[in-house]
Amino acid sequence: MNSIPPRGAGTEAIRHMALHSARSAEPDPATDALHAIHAAGRGSRLSLPAGWLVVCAPMSGCLQLESDAGLWSLPATRMQVWRDTPLRIDCPSPGAWVGLAGPLRAWGRHLRPAPGQAAAPCIFPRQDDCPRTLRRLLVRLVRAARGYPAIEADPSLLAGALCASLLDQQRDLDEPLQRCSGRTLQRRQQTLLRLLRVRHLIEIHDDGRPDLAMLARSANYSPWHLMRMHREVFGQTPCEYASQLRLQRAWSLVRSTQLPICEITEALGFESQSSFCRAFKKSFRCTTTQARQVQADDASLAA
Template sequence: MPAACIRLRARSVVRDRANVLAPRRAVGGCVHLRSTAVRQRSRRTFSQAVLPALPGPRPRAEPADSCRMIREDARVRVQHHLLHGSQSLAPATLDSECLNLVRGRGRGNRMQVPAGWISLCVVLSGCLELRSQDTDWPLSRGRYQLWLEGSLRCASHGHGWWLMLTGPATAWHPGTRAPVTDMLPWEAACPRAVMRPLVRLARSGRRAEAQDPATVAGIVADLRHAIFEHQQDLHTHLQRCSGRTRLRRQQTLLRLLRVQHLIRCHLEDHMALGRLAASASYSPCHLVRLYRNVFGETPNEYAARLRCQRARELVCGTSMPVCEIAETLGFESESAFCRAFKQAFGCTATSARRDGLPAPGAATDRMTASPSSVMLEGGGSMAIAQGWLPRGELLPEA
């Protein structure tokens, strides 16, 4: 066979295979298949087979949002633990797949919460000692501590009764891979709206019929809602934080709340500004500027306001001598303390104790006072509060 005929025959075979392997085309709702070209001497004819388009698989209907939320909340599980006397609870004993409710009663019981967990602790009677890293602080009766920063250790050195609900973020918000919680770390007087669902959850562990998953999920949902409502004042500061997204602004607010926590815990130790800035991973000047933009006052003014209220509590609520109060609050002398006290409250410490000023409980709570308030009790301004600053160098204002 001549070479030219061989080349023409090869080209024809390639074209025929291309027609066989050609894809389907949808025209007018039907699927047209290209049939194999029939090679003839004079011409080629193409026959088309028209097949009706077959319907594809139906898309799976997505469940409604309410049904999805019910299934997610139904997966909320709570494991109960009881501590009596000098018993202790190790982190390995806690279940990382669900929430853990710990009831502590008596003297000497202690426990440790792993890092990264969300913990809510309420003291019903007595006092509970809390510790995180190198910071210790007491939690007195009727107060709650919501903790999100690192590990937490609890110890009851005296007779007391306390409740703690702790667990990873996925246990508080089931059904989400990377939950972003709206709860913020804070210490305050425990309102009844937060106390009631926590006590109900503790009582549900005693009765088997009360451990229904739907009932437990409803109680936990009520608890989260009550905490969010009680922290509305803190969430108002979220819009003033720097950051393009809500997650960035929340991280900024968490850093500033960490600074506030250190100031409250070391109020009598006069923590330096450099250490406060290091805890928030900011420079001292940037911390002061950012703190003032969010809360309306500097860390310097916040510490002075708390120290002033602490002085009022010690003068009006205890029989501690004035010289010891001045030494406790870090004043250089008793006269310096009396001068600052008179500028803030309009009377001396001796006359305030003798005339019977309002009890410390009637004063504004030093933990729940609005951080944006820059006026001291008695009409004194923050310029007067310079006397309440620790001895030594003043904190920079910008």
């Protein structure tokens, strides 16, 4: 596998990086610049070091991401924010994606503390829907960093606008952040980062049966302390969150696929088909047959 260096080996605050089919790149961990990334083609791979923050969004196709937490997919229309631990981004099928990545100190130039706050705001790691405005901003930033003639905007200004857009996208975390323990904003941010790491592990291991001891180790908490903190911040324990996600997946599989119920039961880790059907009816107040019938009726009306 060939390795290509990022374009722009100077001291620019934002460098352009192009990544093509069957190529790999691994930025210098010691750099103090942000990298505006455009990758296209099957087999392209980007390996990012520890201590970096990255936001990436597929333009087409699906990405495969891997960290010490495990392996997961990022479909089109979604975006991933990741930070702190190493991350590998693969494009296993024909497609394209854009992103911005760099060490936290480089992002810090575009994140300013709010009036009356000693610490700068934090961009938290999570997978989320990618609004069209944010996707366009990423594309414009990549083109500006490349020196595209039709883009006259300063890449640094676009990076600041991207940070503001990401912070606005994560406004729903403001209340959980306030419920985190810690006397200072920085301490509360660290607590929320730990809990979001736990939630990410639950999300990518979709068997619905989280290992509480493993989750606690990932956050450097005891299992009891993790359960208490997660409940205080998010209103439910990690196991309750896993059960919620499992039922959401059950609803999606029943409504949007024709998989036999026994296969859905096995895929989601329920003990038996009867226990799955009871849980489904208790949560959604209808049987799996009724849910599929409603879906079929809706499709007929749409046609």
